[in-house]
Amino acid sequence: MTNNSPQINIKIQNEDFDVSKEIKILQQHNNTGAIVNFVGVVRGYDEKNDQIINSMTLEHYPGMTESEIEKIIVNCFKRWEITCVTVIHRVGNLKPLDQIVFVGVSSKHRQNAFDGCNFIMDWLKTKAPFWKIEENNSEKNWVSFNDSDNEALKKWEK
Amino acid sequence: MTNNSPQINIKIQNEDFDVSKEIKILQQHNNTGAIVNFVGVVRGYDEKNDQIINSMTLEHYPGMTESEIEKIIVNCFKRWEITCVTVIHRVGNLKPLDQIVFVGVSSKHRQNAFDGCNFIMDWLKTKAPFWKIEENNSEKNWVSFNDSDNEALKKWEK
Amino acid sequence: MIIKYFSWIKEHVGKSEEQVSLPSHITDVIQLINYLNEIDEKYNIIFEKRELIKIAVNKKYSSFYTNISDNDEIAFFPPVTGG
Amino acid sequence: MIIKYFSWIKEHVGKSEEQVSLPSHITDVIQLINYLNEIDEKYNIIFEKRELIKIAVNKKYSSFYTNISDNDEIAFFPPVTGG
Numbered sequence: 001m002t003n004n005s006p007q008i009n010i011k012i013q014n015e016d017f018d019v020s021k022e023i024k025i026l027q028q029h030n031n032t033g034a035i036v037n038f039v040g041v042v043r044g045y046d047e048k049n050d051q052i053i054n055s056m057t058l059e060h061y062p063g064m065t066e067s068e069i070e071k072i073i074v075n076c077f078k079r080w081e082i083t084c085v086t087v088i089h090r091v092g093n094l095k096p097l098d099q100i101v102f103v104g105v106s107s108k109h110r111q112n113a114f115d116g117c118n119f120i121m122d123w124l125k126t127k128a129p130f131w132k133i134e135e136n137n138s139e140k141n142w143v144s145f146n147d148s149d150n151e152a153l154k155k156w157e158k
Numbered sequence: 159m160t161n162n163s164p165q166i167n168i169k170i171q172n173e174d175f176d177v178s179k180e181i182k183i184l185q186q187h188n189n190t191g192a193i194v195n196f197v198g199v200v201r202g203y204d205e206k207n208d209q210i211i212n213s214m215t216l217e218h219y220p221g222m223t224e225s226e227i228e229k230i231i232v233n234c235f236k237r238w239e240i241t242c243v244t245v246i247h248r249v250g251n252l253k254p255l256d257q258i259v260f261v262g263v264s265s266k267h268r269q270n271a272f273d274g275c276n277f278i279m280d281w282l283k284t285k286a287p288f289w290k291i292e293e294n295n296s297e298k299n300w301v302s303f304n305d306s307d308n309e310a311l312k313k314w315e316k
Numbered sequence: 317m318i319i320k321y322f323s324w325i326k327e328h329v330g331k332s333e334e335q336v337s338l339p340s341h342i343t344d345v346i347q348l349i350n351y352l353n354e355i356d357e358k359y360n361i362i363f364e365k366r367e368l369i370k371i372a373v374n375k376k377y378s379s380f381y382t383n384i385s386d387n388d389e390i391a392f393f394p395p396v397t398g399g
Numbered sequence: 400m401i402i403k404y405f406s407w408i409k410e411h412v413g414k415s416e417e418q419v420s421l422p423s424h425i426t427d428v429i430q431l432i433n434y435l436n437e438i439d440e441k442y443n444i445i446f447e448k449r450e451l452i453k454i455a456v457n458k459k460y461s462s463f464y465t466n467i468s469d470n471d472e473i474a475f476f477p478p479v480t481g482g
Contacts, residue, residue: 021178031203033201044188117194118272124398287476
């Protein structure tokens with residue numbers, strides 16, 4: 001790649017993703033030394049309501065989702081030297097242990113990749129318009145926003 | 159898995175690794191919600207000496223390598239709630255863009271996984287007995303220790 | 317004007333979106349909310365906890381005091397829970 | 400006693416390991432280093448920058464003042480560069 005500006009890939013999809021394949025794409029720059037990526041997994045247990053989760057369904061706001069994620073990534077580029085970012089978020093019906101989200105960040109040096117990936121995940125959690133409903137045998141519950149996700153943003157204030 | 163103690167996998171090998179496969183292993187706990195992993199990539203350019211790198215060879219100290227990495231992981235478990243850690247480090251001859259190291263950390267919550275993975279990488283960089291020699295057409299250069307790797311440890315002092 | 321609803325708000329309203337002709341005296345989001353509440357009490361339950369409701373105008377986060385016109389797309393949704 | 404060398408230290412010494420019979424008066428690492436320097440000046444070049452050399456005794460990081468005996472495995476190497 002001769003283009004030096006950071007690459008952005010954003011995908012909202014129902015299909016699963018292959019992390020190895022995504023990392024191959026992120027490492028194609030000759031100057032990439034570090035790739036940090038986050039994989040979110042559907043948990044099989046809801047601690048708040050103390051019950052098993054059989055499945056969950058994710059809905060989102062098409063158009064706004066992509067633009068909000070892009071804003072987060074652009075802010076990330078302003079703070080750290082990054083070569084490439086990929087964000088994949090699944091929607092629709094998912095089962096426990098399914099992969100739900102991938103955030104991959106490549107950089108020349110590892111700390112930029114760690115901080116960039118952490119930053120994108122924290123902001124995605126509070127800004128990207130997705131909503132989860134958890135399903136068990138008897139009922140459906142819309143997941144409520146977690147205040148700790150607002151707390152997590154404080155580390156980026158400085 | 160019914161075992162609640164964190165799982166440790168350490169592999170020193172010449173062969174490449176498949177990140178997707180490693181993540182599948184890390185996400186097998188019903189209570190895992192977050193997997194953060196670091197993939198190190200061989201860079202094709204040596205900034206310090208301003209030259210192209212054709213290949214590199216890694217040697218290590220068998221036995222000590224594994225025990226040093228295990229110590230780092232055990233220290234990580236003391237600081238954060240972690241479900242599983244995998245460290246794979248390649249040795250032998252590698253080419254630019256090859257994957258060189260994988261550190262995968264799974265946890266119930268994402269910040270523990272981010273911090274744990276970052277912690278393990280920082281300590282691995284300063285303690286795990288690996289040495290790199292970089293090869294280009296005309297010469298071989300043992301890579302020298304990077305002082306910024308000692309600096310990086312300071313964030314874990316508190 | 318298109319109004320979109322997501323998550324449990326969508327379930328309360330009973331639809332994911334609706335077309336509304338905006339009266340000309342309504343110029344911001346808070347006026348729209350008051351207008352909807354007058355039309356049908358099904359909206360009350362949603363807007364009685366206004367501090368919990370997120371608003372987007374033309375797919376951008378907005379406030380109660382963002383100006384709106386009949387060509388805009390407005391969305392009401394609870395705090396997000398992706399990731 | 401087995402002594403192992405890694406990276407550029409191995410190249411200077413010309414071997415990756417050697418068997419040495421430890422004289423009984425040598426009880427710590429610094430004494431071993433001085434002893435090696437007396438035997439052969441090839442070791443001087445390695446140990447003249449002692450502050451840069453890392454030491455392991457039985458595969459654990461150790462210091463110049465770690466006690467050693469003839470059954471131990473000692474290793475000398477430069478700061479590590481993996482990852």
